[in-house]
Amino acid sequence: MYLYVVIKEESECKLDVVLKDKENIELATGKKVKIIPYKKFTMNVINEVSPKAIIFSGFAPDLDTFDKNDFLVIDKVLKEVNIPILCICDSHQLLTELYNKDIYEVDKLYNYLIKPKSKCDNNRYKTNGFYTINNLKNDSIFENLPNKCKMKCLHSCEVKVIPKEFILIASSYHSKVESIRHKSKCIYSTQFHPEKYDNEHLDGKIFLRNFAKIVDNYWKEKLLLT
Numbered sequence: 001m002y003l004y005v006v007i008k009e010e011s012e013c014k015l016d017v018v019l020k021d022k023e024n025i026e027l028a029t030g031k032k033v034k035i036i037p038y039k040k041f042t043m044n045v046i047n048e049v050s051p052k053a054i055i056f057s058g059f060a061p062d063l064d065t066f067d068k069n070d071f072l073v074i075d076k077v078l079k080e081v082n083i084p085i086l087c088i089c090d091s092h093q094l095l096t097e098l099y100n101k102d103i104y105e106v107d108k109l110y111n112y113l114i115k116p117k118s119k120c121d122n123n124r125y126k127t128n129g130f131y132t133i134n135n136l137k138n139d140s141i142f143e144n145l146p147n148k149c150k151m152k153c154l155h156s157c158e159v160k161v162i163p164k165e166f167i168l169i170a171s172s173y174h175s176k177v178e179s180i181r182h183k184s185k186c187i188y189s190t191q192f193h194p195e196k197y198d199n200e201h202l203d204g205k206i207f208l209r210n211f212a213k214i215v216d217n218y219w220k221e222k223l224l225l226t
Contacts, residue, residue, distance in 0.1 A: 001032045003041075003051040005074070007059035007091060010037040018057075021195045025055065028197070028208035029215075041073055051083060053215045058089030058154070058193060063097065063109040075103050078187065084215040087189040089155055095189050096180075099163035111157035114174055125174065127153035130201045133178050133192055137169040141181070141188055143210050149203040151192035158191060186218045 004022055006013045013035050026033050031052065036045060046054075054077065075098045078085065087095045090111070097109040114125040130150045135142045142149070159177035162168055166189070170179035179190040188211065197204030 001034055001049060001051055002029065002053045002055060003045070003049060004033045004035050004055050004057065005038050005041050006035055006057045007038045007094075008057070010040070013037050021057070024195050024197060024205070025208060028195075028205040029212035030209075031212060038074070039070060043073065043076070046077070046081065046083070052219060053084040053086065053211070055195075056085070056087045056091035056094070058091060060090065062111045062157070063090070063094060064111070066109070068103055068106065068109055071098065071103065071109065074098070082185070084186040084211075084218050085188070086211055087187070088195065089191060089193055090157075092180075092189045092191050093157060093159055095187075096159045096161065096163055096166075096177075099165060100161055112160045114156060114158045124156050126156040127174055129153065131172055131174070131192070133203075134171050135169070136171055137167070137181075139169045139181060140214055141169070141179075141207060141210050143206075143213075145203055145206055145210075149207075150201050151190075151194060151204055151207070152196035152201065153192050154196070155191060186214065188214075 004025060006018055012018065018035065022033050022035055034049060071094065078095055078098055093111050094109065131153045132148050133151045135145065135147045135149065158175040162177055162180055166180040166182055168177060169181050172178045175191050178192060181188050194204035194207040
């Protein structure tokens with residue numbers, strides 16, 4: 001089973017859009033997915049469920065509107081727990097903030113606006129559609145995908161600084177840091193939304209299928225080492 005940690009209030013976790021994302025993840029990975037609201041995401045939940053992977057959702061509004069203490073468990077999981085992880089969109093930005101800063105020494109965490117490359121509303125560039133993502137590395141997460149694939153993007157902020165523990169594996173016209181991978185842990189993070197694929201844009205489905213293969217291989221290798 002995979003845990004899908006949704007960075008929304010519990011009532012919003014039952015919205016059709018969240019349930020559709022869950023369904024798409026299950027179809028792509030072939031795994032059962034359990035939704036958990038982020039405020040109920042605890043180490044006890046991980047111990048009880050024993051997930052094979054954890055996926056952190058995108059969210060709104062901006063990071064600085066959240067109480068940083070609500071992210072303490074996520075900070076611990078991202079840095080200390082050895083379970084395959086995928087962070088999506090705003091969780092991609094959250095991951096980099098948590099790795100680039102000490103959450104106990106800052107008052108707030110922040111998003112950083114995309115620098116406008118064209119006219120936009122209120123000087124805030126917003127993506128909303130399927131955009132070209134440039135695969136920069138021969139990483140297995142992009143197996144069977146073209147070097148220029150199409151992924152759903154829904155964001156106006158981006159990662160500015162890659163944490164030293166990660167490497168850049170994908171970029172785009174509007175966001176240099178589209179996807180990163182941890183150098184030693186099984187953690188992937190993407191600005192785009194692979195879970196929002198549709199019948200005309202299936203690259204996200206392939207991406208999630210590849211993630212599932214990586215997860216399976218992770219646990220097979222771990223078993224061999226025991």
